[in-house]
Amino acid sequence: MQNVSLNQGLQIAMQQINAGQLGQAQNVLNQILSKVPSHPDARHLLGVTYLSQGRYKEAENEIRTSLKKNPTFAMAHYNLGNALFAQEEPDKAITCFKKALKLKPDYLQAQRRLADAYYTAEKFDQAESTYRDLMKKLPHDVGLIVTLADMLDTIGQWDPAIALYKQAIDMKPDESVIYTKLANTLNQDAQHEEAEKYILKALELNPDHHSAHMAHSYIMLSQKKPADGLAAANRALEIFPGETTAVAWKMTALDQLGGGEEYDRYMDFDTFVRPEWVDVPDGYKDIDEFNEALVQHVENHPKLFAFDHYEVTRYGKEVKDIYSEPMGPVAHLKAAMEKHVANYIANLPDDPDNQFVQTAPKKWRIKSWANILAGPGRQIAHIHGEAWMSGCYYVRLPDIMKSDDNPKHSGYIEFGQINDEFPMLETDRLKFLQPKEGLVALFPSYLYHSTVPTESEQPRIAIAFDVVPVK
Numbered sequence: 001m002q003n004v005s006l007n008q009g010l011q012i013a014m015q016q017i018n019a020g021q022l023g024q025a026q027n028v029l030n031q032i033l034s035k036v037p038s039h040p041d042a043r044h045l046l047g048v049t050y051l052s053q054g055r056y057k058e059a060e061n062e063i064r065t066s067l068k069k070n071p072t073f074a075m076a077h078y079n080l081g082n083a084l085f086a087q088e089e090p091d092k093a094i095t096c097f098k099k100a101l102k103l104k105p106d107y108l109q110a111q112r113r114l115a116d117a118y119y120t121a122e123k124f125d126q127a128e129s130t131y132r133d134l135m136k137k138l139p140h141d142v143g144l145i146v147t148l149a150d151m152l153d154t155i156g157q158w159d160p161a162i163a164l165y166k167q168a169i170d171m172k173p174d175e176s177v178i179y180t181k182l183a184n185t186l187n188q189d190a191q192h193e194e195a196e197k198y199i200l201k202a203l204e205l206n207p208d209h210h211s212a213h214m215a216h217s218y219i220m221l222s223q224k225k226p227a228d229g230l231a232a233a234n235r236a237l238e239i240f241p242g243e244t245t246a247v248a249w250k251m252t253a254l255d256q257l258g259g260g261e262e263y264d265r266y267m268d269f270d271t272f273v274r275p276e277w278v279d280v281p282d283g284y285k286d287i288d289e290f291n292e293a294l295v296q297h298v299e300n301h302p303k304l305f306a307f308d309h310y311e312v313t314r315y316g317k318e319v320k321d322i323y324s325e326p327m328g329p330v331a332h333l334k335a336a337m338e339k340h341v342a343n344y345i346a347n348l349p350d351d352p353d354n355q356f357v358q359t360a361p362k363k364w365r366i367k368s369w370a371n372i373l374a375g376p377g378r379q380i381a382h383i384h385g386e387a388w389m390s391g392c393y394y395v396r397l398p399d400i401m402k403s404d405d406n407p408k409h410s411g412y413i414e415f416g417q418i419n420d421e422f423p424m425l426e427t428d429r430l431k432f433l434q435p436k437e438g439l440v441a442l443f444p445s446y447l448y449h450s451t452v453p454t455e456s457e458q459p460r461i462a463i464a465f466d467v468v469p470v471k
């Protein structure tokens with residue numbers, strides 16, 4: 001009799017979870033657990049309710065307890081993977097998804113999440129083979145194809161990315177977003193006219209598609225048609241005032257059109273690019289001791305990975321999320337960066353016509369990563385499209401960067417240069433900033449910047465960050 005009521009209770013809880021009544025489901029499950037504290041199904045479902053509420057650590061704990069009692073419960077391994085993935089532990093999540101698949105080989109949701117976790121963990125080959133295997137099993141899943149194409153685009157594999165986007169368009173010919181992605185990839189692959197064809201189709205499907213106007217602007221600029229590039233950027237800025245990438249395209253267009261008063265206001269490096277010294281945090285005798293602690297933390301970080309081509313960096317090493325636990329000395333740096341950002345915002349000029357100034361966020365969070373460059377390692381010209389402002393703290397630099405005899409500006413950060421496709425015409429606008437250990441450079445995210453290779457064996461270690469507005 002008790003079993004029947006327990007099973008009924010579980011059924012009710014499951015229906016409540018499916019209906020989004022999480023608090024009610026938790027009441028029912030806690031009643032069951034007060035009678036049978038180790039009931040694996042009830043523990044697992046309680047964990048699922050926490051997962052839906054974003055209470056990932058609690059979800060992890062409940063599901064682990066469930067698995068102690070029932071270690072062959074495939075769905076519990078899957079959901080434990082989800083809880084760990086959400087806590088930015090993709091490697092641990094991979095182990096869980098694999099266990100779920102071993103217990104239940106046709107568990108497609110677990111295979112999908114496994115592929116996503118490989119992608120997030122930068123295990124691109126394994127991610128690709130897992131996505132491709134899934135695509136055979138789910139041949140009508142367009143989202144899967146687009147996700148794989150996005151990943152291949154990120155790592156610079158344009159030909160297969162283009163093929164996949166075209167496959168997705170054949171299956172979903174009315175989706176403006178996919179045409180836009182394809183157009184962007186074609187443009188990166190220097191197929192500008194093809195790119196233009198697809199972006200015009202994207203805009204025909206959705207004339208108010210902000211990203212499509214931005215891609216349109218970029219493609220026009222790549223073809224040295226600045227007036228068209230400017231019109232598209234302005235259209236994008238009507239939809240989202242101050243949007244970082246659109247401002248960057250607009251500045252490029254204005255530069256190609258000869259500058260002007262509005263250009264001068266946004267490209268005012270003296271006002272907006274600010275190098276500032278960071279105070280020695282408590283507990284360190286000087287900035288060098290603090291920097292040495294950061295060097296050890298970055299160089300020995302379990303998430304440090306090396307690559308030839310990753311996003312805008314060539315031949316480097318990176319820790320993607322340096323604010324993840326254990327933070328060690330980075331906790332002090334985080335506090336310092338928050339202070340510098342608040343100060344930057346408080347001291348912005350009073351300019352009612354500058355969308356960057358006018359969209360300064362009231363609430364924001366910082367996203368931060370570390371990179372190590374040596375020899376030919378460099379960052380190609382880029383902006384930080386997701387952020388409002390960005391910064392970079394210099395931890396350890398090779399000797400050449402400390403020398404007065406450095407005519408090539410080795411290791412410097414250069415502002416203003418766009419890229420080889422459309423160099424800035426007003427070359428006197430270029431600004432080289434000399435990084436120094438203990439210095440943070442703060443700048444608007446729309447400003448193009450790149451780094452000059454050091455050509456040195458000694459590492460150039462920096463911790464970069466983005467200030468992302470929070471609504």
Ligand SMILES: [Fe+2]
Pocket residue numbers: 382383384390449464
């Ligand atoms: Fe950057």
